[in-house]
């Protein structure tokens with residue numbers, strides 16, 4: 135596997151770009167609707183509940199399905215006319231099992247290397263190499279039928295990697311795994327992205343699980359784009375200050391409200407809208423005037439999960455009780 139630095143091998147080319155993309159199945163099911171999104175190189179989490187349209191988007195990207203409206207480009211190419219080129223440059227790990235139980239992992243991955251156009255010896259060599267990367271080197275001559283779910287997921291990942299792709303499309307790679315298996319699989323995906331500089335689009339319905347390994351997230355809901363942003367922009371400071379006092383938080387909230395600040399209570403915390411540096415002074419003054427002891431006064435950071443809620447929580451309502 136060639137080692138690349140960062141995610142630079144693609145230059146300025148976007149991984150996936152869609153414009154008003156639509157996919158209907160028959161007259162009744164609209165899996166994707168008016169989806170416009172640009173996915174840049176990196177480790178990208180494609181988040182959405184079951185049925186949100188993630189697998190459909192991946193299959194459109196691979197040219198396995200055709201859009202019923204709009205456009206999609208993958209690595210700058212059109213899957214409709216350049217599907218074969220895209221599939222040569224992209225590795226795909228499908229959601230469901232598709233593994234022949236009677237073959238060994240080495241035979242299976244070598245075979246797919248051959249299908250991708252590698253000569254026999256090179257395919258064998260690359261199969262061993264990728265199986266080593268996914269942690270199956272010792273077990274590679276055993277029949278896949280006897281593998282655990284976690285091992286089968288790793289074979290699926292190895293076959294996606296065998297032709298040294300620039301982009302990996304992983305559809306729910308943690309499916310069927312226990313918590314430890316999920317953690318190990320995500321760590322492996324992260325390592326492939328960072329050590330080999332391969333861009334990854336990884337589908338999941340579990341935001342909490344995937345956000346740790348991603349550089350950006352794209353959320354879809356009911357076939358429409360909910361949100362798309364880099365992790366760093368999502369976790370930046372919000373315009374709220376978190377204030378915690380030992381006791382007397384009600385008294386403090388009233389005081390802050392009376393001097394014109396917007397205050398909301400969240401359990402033991404007062405969330406105060408930051409209007410400028412003077413907000414810090416106003417809080418310190420109010421704490422001193424109420425003769426309270428201040429435990430915490432700091433900028434609130436967005437939690438990724440908060441930003442994926444359809445409606446961000448507004449703090450205009452002043453509730454002190």
Ligand SMILES: Nc1ncnc2c1ncn2[C@@H]1O[C@H](COP(=O)(O)OP(=O)(O)OP(=O)(O)O)[C@@H](O)[C@H]1O
Nearest residue numbers: 159163164165182183184185186187188189190191
């Ligand atoms: N071949 C098909 N024929 C008809 N409807 C389909 C077909 N494939 C998917 N759908 C429907 O399209 C919608 C989106 O499905 P899709 O598989 O893309 O979602 P997903 O986000 O990948 O969910 P999951 O993780 O459950 O696969 C769902 O309502 C699904 O039932």
